[in-house]
Amino acid sequence: MLNIIRKNGVILAIFAAITTGLTAIIHEVTKPAIQDQRSLTRQNLLDQVLPSKLYNNNLQSSCYIIRNPELGDNIEHRLYIAKKDEKPVAVALETTASNGYSGNIKIIVGANFNGLIYGARVLEHHETPGLGDKIELRLSNWINSFHDKIVDKHHIANFAVKKDGGDFDQFTGATITPRAVVNAVKNNTLFIKTLPETIPHLKKCNKNTEE
Known part of the structure; x- marks a missing residue:
């Protein structure tokens, strides 16, 4: 029983680590695009005033x-x-x-x-x-x-x-x-x-x- 619990715990930990890693990678990959979009939106607003x-x-x-x-x-x-x-x-x-x-x-x-x-x-x-x-x-x-x-x-x-x-x-x-x-x-x-x-x-x- 303890072995099963440990095994499931390890699986969950690995899954959490992979998910966190993927989230971090996606954030870093999309960050420039998000910043560029914010900059374009801000510039459009400034151009209006x-x-x-x-x-x-x-x-x-x-x-x-x-x-x-x-x-x-x-x-x-x-x-x-x-x-x-x-x-x-x-x-x-x-x-x-x-x-x-x-x-x-x-x-x-x-x-x-x-x-x-x-x-x-x-x-x-x-x-x-x-x-x-x-x-x-x-x-x-x-x-x-x-x-x-x-x-x-x-x-x-x-x-x-x-x-x-x-x-x-x-x-x-x-x-x-x-x-x-x-x-x-x-x-x-x-x-x-x-x-x-x-x-x-x-x-x-x-x-x-x-x-």
Whole structure:
């Protein structure tokens, strides 16, 4: 009986070792492809908020980490600096709208240091399907309404939903979500305008953060 138990134990141990080994091999073989796909996905997103003609550096290699309550929370956010001949000209910066109808809405905004917005995209949200989820590009073009808008302190009241006296449409039956996004994009762009003096002190993304 003991011999049978030992035999089965050895078989299970060998099977576990083989399975673990195969899993490790598969992980190492597929890791480059997964990383390449992540890089392509990230670049596609960055291209949507920062036109490639603006810069001639490797945008993904110019990734930094920033933490500031003005970005909607106190967690680390990624920031990508677009440079033209080594001179910073624009930024793609993640931010959080913490007052969405169903919680936090994660956003990325591309803008220059004069307050001109090149684009904005929603990265993650939990808004109501059929109502608040129209902030997604796949469901509505609403998010494109930020394109080429300027955040100017002299006309700051215009950067709001129409229900609040601003220029941006709200959704039928859902004002809280677009209001949260508009305010987050506005605050993020104002924050980007303050970045030139901060850039030399920013922390670079590490490999794990970039992934």
